[in-house]
Each structure stands twice: as C-alpha cells, then as structure tokens.
Amino acid sequence: MTPTSSGRTLPFAAIALATAAVFLLAAATFFIAIGQAPLRAMIDLVLFATGDAFSRVESLLKAAPILLCAIAAAIPGRLGLISVGAEGQLHLGAIFGTALVLAMPQAPAIILLPATLLAAAVGGALWGGVPGWLRGRLSVNETITTLVMNYLGILMVNGLVFGPWRDPANLGWPATASFPDAARLPVLPGTGLHLGLFLGVLLALGCAFAFSRGIRAERVRVLAMNRKVGETYGLNFPRFAVILMATGGAAAGLAGICEAIAVQGRLQPGLSLGYGLTGFLVAWLCGHRFLLILPVSILVGGLLAAGDSLQLFHKIPASSATILQGLLFVTVLAVPGVLNRRAS
Amino acid sequence: MQYSPSDNMAGTAAIVPMVSFRGVVKRFGALTACDDVSFDVAAGEVVALLGENGAGKSTLMKTLYGIHPPDAGQVLVEGHPVAFTRPAEAMAAGIGMVFQTFSLLPALTVRDNLAMAWPGTPWFLGPQGRNARGALTRLAQLAPGIDPDARLGTLSTGEQQLVELTKVLNLSARLVILDEPTSVLTPAEAERLYGLIRDLAADGVAVVLITHKLADVEACADRVVVMRRGRIAGTGTASAMTRAAIVAMMMGDTGVRGGDPRGLPPRPDLPARPYPQLLLRDVTTGTAPADAKGITLTVNRGEILGIAGVTGNGQTALAEAVVGIRELTAGEVLLDGKTISRRRLEPRQPLAIGYVPENPRENGIVPGLSLAANLALRGIARPRQHTMHPEQVTQCLTDYDVRPPDPGRAAGTLSGGNVQKLVIARETGEQRDALLMVFPTMGLDITATASVYHRMVDAARAGAAVLWISEELDDLLELAHRIAVIRDGRISSGLPVTPQVTRAEIGALMTGGQP
Numbered sequence: 001m002t003p004t005s006s007g008r009t010l011p012f013a014a015i016a017l018a019t020a021a022v023f024l025l026a027a028a029t030f031f032i033a034i035g036q037a038p039l040r041a042m043i044d045l046v047l048f049a050t051g052d053a054f055s056r057v058e059s060l061l062k063a064a065p066i067l068l069c070a071i072a073a074a075i076p077g078r079l080g081l082i083s084v085g086a087e088g089q090l091h092l093g094a095i096f097g098t099a100l101v102l103a104m105p106q107a108p109a110i111i112l113l114p115a116t117l118l119a120a121a122v123g124g125a126l127w128g129g130v131p132g133w134l135r136g137r138l139s140v141n142e143t144i145t146t147l148v149m150n151y152l153g154i155l156m157v158n159g160l161v162f163g164p165w166r167d168p169a170n171l172g173w174p175a176t177a178s179f180p181d182a183a184r185l186p187v188l189p190g191t192g193l194h195l196g197l198f199l200g201v202l203l204a205l206g207c208a209f210a211f212s213r214g215i216r217a218e219r220v221r222v223l224a225m226n227r228k229v230g231e232t233y234g235l236n237f238p239r240f241a242v243i244l245m246a247t248g249g250a251a252a253g254l255a256g257i258c259e260a261i262a263v264q265g266r267l268q269p270g271l272s273l274g275y276g277l278t279g280f281l282v283a284w285l286c287g288h289r290f291l292l293i294l295p296v297s298i299l300v301g302g303l304l305a306a307g308d309s310l311q312l313f314h315k316i317p318a319s320s321a322t323i324l325q326g327l328l329f330v331t332v333l334a335v336p337g338v339l340n341r342r343a344s
Numbered sequence: 345m346q347y348s349p350s351d352n353m354a355g356t357a358a359i360v361p362m363v364s365f366r367g368v369v370k371r372f373g374a375l376t377a378c379d380d381v382s383f384d385v386a387a388g389e390v391v392a393l394l395g396e397n398g399a400g401k402s403t404l405m406k407t408l409y410g411i412h413p414p415d416a417g418q419v420l421v422e423g424h425p426v427a428f429t430r431p432a433e434a435m436a437a438g439i440g441m442v443f444q445t446f447s448l449l450p451a452l453t454v455r456d457n458l459a460m461a462w463p464g465t466p467w468f469l470g471p472q473g474r475n476a477r478g479a480l481t482r483l484a485q486l487a488p489g490i491d492p493d494a495r496l497g498t499l500s501t502g503e504q505q506l507v508e509l510t511k512v513l514n515l516s517a518r519l520v521i522l523d524e525p526t527s528v529l530t531p532a533e534a535e536r537l538y539g540l541i542r543d544l545a546a547d548g549v550a551v552v553l554i555t556h557k558l559a560d561v562e563a564c565a566d567r568v569v570v571m572r573r574g575r576i577a578g579t580g581t582a583s584a585m586t587r588a589a590i591v592a593m594m595m596g597d598t599g600v601r602g603g604d605p606r607g608l609p610p611r612p613d614l615p616a617r618p619y620p621q622l623l624l625r626d627v628t629t630g631t632a633p634a635d636a637k638g639i640t641l642t643v644n645r646g647e648i649l650g651i652a653g654v655t656g657n658g659q660t661a662l663a664e665a666v667v668g669i670r671e672l673t674a675g676e677v678l679l680d681g682k683t684i685s686r687r688r689l690e691p692r693q694p695l696a697i698g699y700v701p702e703n704p705r706e707n708g709i710v711p712g713l714s715l716a717a718n719l720a721l722r723g724i725a726r727p728r729q730h731t732m733h734p735e736q737v738t739q740c741l742t743d744y745d746v747r748p749p750d751p752g753r754a755a756g757t758l759s760g761g762n763v764q765k766l767v768i769a770r771e772t773g774e775q776r777d778a779l780l781m782v783f784p785t786m787g788l789d790i791t792a793t794a795s796v797y798h799r800m801v802d803a804a805r806a807g808a809a810v811l812w813i814s815e816e817l818d819d820l821l822e823l824a825h826r827i828a829v830i831r832d833g834r835i836s837s838g839l840p841v842t843p844q845v846t847r848a849e850i851g852a853l854m855t856g857g858q859p
C-alpha cells in the first residue's frame with residue numbers, strides 16, 4: 001500500500017513459495033507432534049476442504065462470515081483505523097435482525113427478508129459507528145473501544161436468549177423460537193449455500209471498485225496517509241471515521257444475521273466461531289485489499305471446515321484447525337518480513 | 345585540563361593528526377555519498393565542515409562514528425587505522441558526536457540523564473546514580489545556569505544541547521563532532537556555544553563542526569573544509585577565506601547569481617496605498633506555553649511581515665489557527681474582511697490562503713501519493729476535483745524546479761528541498777490573497793533557500809499579504825518589511841525593519857531580555 005522504503009525487495013512469487021514451504025513444514029511438525037502421519041493428514045485436510053460437493057459447500061459456508069468480517073475490518077483499515085470490532089458488530093446485527101423477525105413473524109418473505117437484512121446492517125453499523133464517532137471527535141482509540149464493545153455484543157445476545165427472547169417451548173434451552181420460513185435466506189438448491197456468501201462477494205467487489213477510483217477514494221487515501229494535510233484542505237476526518245466504521249459494521253452485521261437465519265435457524269449462544277477476529281486477521285494479512293480478501297477468506301474457511309472432518313476421521317481435537325489457522329497467520333505475517341529484511 | 349594530552353603526547357599530536365580520513369568512499373545503492381575524501385583534523389583544532397544539503401558532510405562523520413562503515417578507504421585515529429561498526433566503539437576511542445536530535449530522555453532530570461551515560465556510574469546504581477557527582481562537574485563548568493534536578497523536558501533546546509554536549513565530553517571525548525549545532529539556538533545561545541567550542545579547542549580537543557551557516561565559520565572555525573557532491577571542494581584557513589570564496593566552493597559552477605552571496609532577492613517595494621488584507625485579532629488557542637495568546641497583527645497587501653522567534657514559542661499554534669486547523673478559544677482571523685478562522689472546527693471549508701507549513705514532509709504532502717495528486721490537494725474537498733493535464737503538471741514541476749519532474753512519482757521519495765518546492769508550487773502556483781510560510785527554509789541549502797525566498801517575494805509583489813514565521817534573523821532583516829517577535833505565544837513587538845534594528849535587539853526580545 002505504501003511505497004517500500006529503500007532497499008531491495010524480493011519477487012512476490014519467491015516470497016509466496018517460501019511462505020507456503022514454511023507453513024507446510026510447520027503444519028507437518030504439528031501433525032507429528034500429535035502423533036499423526038503428516039503427509040496423510042495434510043492430504044486429508046485438503047480433501048476434507050475441497051474433495052467433494054459437500055465439503056466444498058461446508059468450506060464456503062465457513063468462508064461467508066469470515067469474508068464479511070474481513071470486509072468489516074478492511075473498510076476502516078483503508079482510513080488507517082484498526083477495528084477489531086467485527087465480532088461485536090456481528091452479534092448486534094443478529095440481535096437487530098432477530099428483533100425484526102420476532103416483531104413480525106407473519107410478514108411475507110418479500111418484505112421480511114430485506115427488512116431483516118437491513119435491520120442487521122443497521123445494528124452492525126451502530127456498533128461500528130459509535131467507536132468511529134468516538135475516534136473522530138474525541139480521539140478515543142478505536143481498537144480499544146471496538147474490542148470492549150465485542151464483549152458487550154456477545155453478552156447482549158446471551159442476555160436476550162437466556163432472558164426475554166427464550167422460547168418456552170425449548171424447555172430451558174437458551175435460544176429463540178425457530179425463525180419462520182419467510183425469514184430464511186434463499187439457498188442454492190441442493191446445497192446449504194445461502195445468500196450471505198453472495199452478499200459478501202458482491203460487497204468485496206463493490207469495495208474494491210469504490211476504494212480504487214474517484215475523488216472519494218482519493219480523500220480516504222489522503223486522510224489515511226496524512227490526516228493533517230487532508231484537514232488543512234477541508235476534509236472532515238471525523239465524518240470519514242464514522243461513515244467507514246459504520247459501513248464496516250454493517251458488513252459484519254450481515255454476517256451475524258446470516259449465521260442466525262441461514263445456518264442456525266434461530267438466535268442462540270455460540271453464534272460465531274470467532275469469525276470476527278479471523279476476519280480481522282484475514283483483512284490485515286491481505287493489506288486491506290478486497291480482491292485478495294476474497295480468496296483468502298475461502299482458504300481459511302476451508303481450513304476451518306476441514307478441521308471438523310479431521311476431528312471425525314482422524315480422532316484429533318477440533319481445535320487443531322484453530323492451531324493450523326494460527327500457524328498460517330504467523331507464517332504469512334513473519335516469513336515475508338524476515339526475508340525482506342534479510343534481502344535489504 | 346582534563347583533556348590536554350601530556351607533554352610527550354602533545355609533541356606527537358603535532359605530527360600525528362587526531363583523525364585522518366584517507367580516500368573514504370561511502371555508497372548507498374547508486375548514490376555515492378562520499379567519494380574519495382581525505383583530510384585531517386589535528387588536536388586542538390576546530391574544523392568547519394561546510395556544504396549544501398546532501399553534500400555528504402554528515403555521512404562522512406558517520407563513517408568515523410561507526411554508523412556507516414566506509415566502503416573503501418581508511419579512517420585513522422591518532423595514526424592507527426580504525427573500523428568502528430557501532431557508535432559505542434567510537435565513543436570508547438574518545439570520539440563523541442552531538443546530533444541534531446538529541447539522545448536524551450525528557451522525563452528524567454538532567455542529573456539522571458548525565459549519570460546514565462557516565463562511565464563512572466556503577467552498574468548496580470543504574471540510572472539512579474545520585475552519587476555520580478563526577479557526571480555533573482563538567483555541566484557546572486559548561487552551563488552553571490542549568491539546575492541538575494530540573495526535568496530535561498523543561499529545558500530550552502539550547503540548554504538540552506549543552507546537556508548533550510556535557511554527556512559527550514563526560515566520555516572523555518578527544519574529538520567532538522557537532523552536527524548543525526546552531527540551527528536550534530537563539531543568537532545568544534549560539535554565541536555562547538562558539539565560546540565553548542573555542543574553550544574545548546584550547547584544552548586540546550579536536551572539534552568538527554558540521555554546518556551550512558557561514559556565520560558559524562566566521563565565529564569559531566580555524567579551518568574550513570568544503571564538501572560538494574561527496575567530494576572535497578576545497579580547504580583553507582578560516583581567516584583567509586572570504587564569504588564569497590566559500591560560497592563559490594559550496595555551489596561549484598552552478599553558483600549564485602547576483603551580488604548577494606546568499607542569492608536573496610531584493611525586498612519588494614510596498615504598494616502606494618497599503619490596506620489590510622490579513623487581520624489577526626486577539627488570536628488565542630489556549631494557555632499552554634506553546635499556545636498563541638492574544639496575538640493581534642495586521643498584514644497589508646504586498647507586505648511581508650516577519651515573525652521572529654525560537655521554535656516552540658507558539659508559532660505552530662499561531663499558524664494552525666490562521667489556516668483553520670486549530671480551534672481558537674478567542675479572537676478571529678480575517679482575510680479581506682471575511683472570517684477564515686474557526687471557533688469550532690466544523691464544518692470544514694477549503695483553505696483560503698496559501699500555506700507552506702513547517703516541516704513540509706510531515707505537514708505538507710501525502711507521501712504515498714504521486715506528485716500530480718499532491719499538486720491537486722487544494723481541491724481535494726471540492727465536490728469535483730480539478731485535475732491538471734499531465735503536461736501541465738510536468739510544466740509546473742519544471743517551473744518550480746522540482747527534481748525529478750515526474751508526475752507519477754511518489755512524493756515521499758523526494759529530497760527535503762524538493763518536497764518544499766513541491767509544496768510551494770502548490771501553494772503559490774496561483775495568485776493568493778495571503779500567504780503564510782512557517783520556517784520555510786529550515787534544513788534547506790543555499791540554492792533551495794534562495795528559490796523559496798524568490799517565490800515569497802514574487803507573491804508579495806503580486807499583491808499577497810505574506811506572513812512569514814522564521815528563525816533566520818539575517819534573512820528576516822533582509823527581506824521583511826516589518827518584524828514582530830513571538831515569545832511564549834505572545835507577540836512582543838512589531839518593529840519596522842530599519843537600520844536601527846539590530847540582531848541583538850531582536851535576539852533580546854526572542855529570549856526575553858538578556859542579550
């Protein structure tokens with residue numbers, strides 16, 4: 001994004017190859033450490049992620065919320081803001097969307113579905129916009145406010161499903177009533193693949209376009225690289241901070257309601273498998289480049305999905321997928337830096 | 345007498361120089377910063393190392409100090425070849441360097457700062473070292489006025505420099521390198537430093553003074569070494585060289601035109617019927633020392649009003665208040681009768697006046713954007729951006745001598761002087777009603793400085809009201825119609841520039857009375 005400082009940099013392909021090699025080595029070490037044949041386990045990992053139609057759908061289902069949460073981090077990231085709040089925004093989106101469904105469960109799908117998505121986006125935007133406003137106007141660190149508001153969002157969902165929204169028919173199980181069919185997201189026939197993924201892809205492409213050309217994109221770049229100069233010439237940093245944080249929040253809000261109405265069919269605890277943080281890492285890994293975020297989200301989604309299958313067939317803990325994901329992030333972040341440092 | 349060598353050594357020192365550079369070469373990629381440089385510095389000698397920005401002065405000294413080991417050639421200390429790879433090794437060999445930015449900790453007291461770097465402090469006492477009285481003896485000699493228990497951050501820049509110098513001398517430095525030491529000092533502080541340098545030399549310490557100010561040379565140097573484009577352009581005894589000769593050496597064939605060796609343009613005549621253009625009325629940004637407090641000034645059309653003062657006395661607050669990026673707690677700024685300042689920062693409006701901020705690399709450009717985009721920044725907040733044709737951009741860059749004039753190049757890759765030219769091209773490319781320049785020549789070499797002043801004078805001639813905040817007293821006296829002095833955020837006076845106004849008078853106002 002920024003021009004590199006003086007000194008040589010290695011070709012991208014060499015760095016990518018080296019990074020992949022280091023990751024495979026680390027993953028193999030991990031499998032050996034837990035008593036698995038590394039080659040077998042890794043081949044299975046790829047098979048479980050992409051081997052058949054079912055596993056491919058599972059991978060994409062996991063990728064959808066990661067993609068939306070990555071967008072939620074990348075949009076403010078373009079202004080130089082570090083928002084880790086996608087998790088909370090996701091939960092707020094789920095709350096707002098659910099509130100609407102519970103308020104008018106009889107409404108026809110043509111009204112209920114768009115209204116639900118809109119409400120979710122508003123909920124997420126609110127949870128992003130508030131830290132954006134605090135940052136813009138009062139210079140309150142947005143990383144801390146978004147981090148803390150994550151806990152608020154998660155606990156608010158718990159408070160609602162354990163309390164006022166608990167369906168008595170659930171016999172004590174903390175969850176809302178099942179959503180009516182009208183509120184279900186359209187699904188690709190024969191698969192579980194829902195509209196959320198397409199929303200994410202659309203949003204990523206839209207952002208890639210919007211942030212690459214035009215005077216508004218230029219303004220964001222100016223403010224990101226030198227806020228003072230931008231303000232000297234009349235740009236309103238607080239307004240940009242609110243708008244971009246809220247837009248990002250809306251994307252995460254959509255992820256939340258999609259999980260609730262498409263995957264789980266009700267609002268219940270455990271809505272997110274840490275999608276917010278994963279999305280944040282994906283966004284930063286990709287340098288906030290939306291076109292790069294697309295494939296990386298799907299890759300990471302596949303890793304998470306394959307983790308479930310690994311647990312079933314190899315009898316290794318499901319958290320192995322999280323460990324592999326961690327290894328992936330660390331190598332991708334560390335190896336290029338180390339190589340470039342050596343080269344210059 | 346701590347530094348004077350023994351009689352035996354003194355005899356040797358007369359033959360063996362303290363430091364010798366022999367064919368030193370230092371390259372950074374394709375750039376050769378030092379190209380086959382050879383010269384000696386004798387003990388007890390003050391050598392002024394002169395040259396424009398980027399001539400290789402600092403780099404050469406850093407080859408000695410272990411920061412940039414040379415690629416070829418040799419550095420000898422007292423006749424022995426050395427190859428320091430870290431400053432610590434150079435310090436151990438008795439070489440100390442005082443940089444433009446100090447390596448002091450503002451939160452600690454002077455005593456702690458000195459004790460921390462004092463070799464006599466036992467390790468188990470660490471930075472506390474309250475008994476390290478030895479660390480303070482030299483401070484008492486150099487600057488008896490500095491309270492050892494004052495927090496360093498509360499000292500003036502000049503005082504901090506003295507503390508840094510004390511720190512270096514405490515390491516038994518026999519060669520002291522000072523990098524542009526007077527650029528941060530008031531005239532009075534500079535005078536005291538000159539005296540101090542002479543005292544050091546009398547004690548047998550070799551001093552290298554990196555500078556681009558001719559005043560430094562005249563005040564205290566024994567010998568002058570001029571560098572140009574990485575090479576030695578000439579050397580000579582300071583007393584035997586004229587200003588013009590030194591400037592000619594620094595500039596080479598592309599020398600300065602006109603009679604003034606610094607290439608300053610003549611001060612423009614004031615228009616026949618002057619009337620106010622820029623009006624500052626009771627401008628106040630707060631109560632801190634660096635805030636502007638109750639500043640009232642009038643700048644007429646075609647007039648250059650200089651504001652003299654030591655950095656950190658409210659200049660930044662004043663400038664930012666005038667351009668509307670800092671909230672005013674009281675007062676207002678009017679341009680042609682219309683208020684341009686703001687009590688609250690919302691809503692924003694495009695900048696009305698030309699503004700050349702201090703430290704343009706940080707405050708004037710967007711480093712990651714192209715030169716063309718940086719030239720168009722003034723229109724960034726307008727609904728539709730006015731873009732120039734690529735040929736127009738190239739033309740503009742060429743007119744303002746921005747090198748290289750490549751519209752697609754990232755602005756952050758330009759050198760300091762070219763960044764300033766780029767900012768000035770943007771701010772004065774069209775005629776403005778008013779122009780505010782803040783320390784516009786800080787860190788620039790003679791050629792770039794002259795070009796900045798030409799643009800400023802041209803803007804005034806074309807009718808702009810120019811408010812010029814500067815530390816360069818000589819230049820202010822030469823070019824401004826009136827000079828006001830800012831201290832602690834207040835304007836002390838507004839003197840017309842007449843032969844009666846002297847450096848000492850203004851210097852006294854800048855520092856608060858004691859000349």
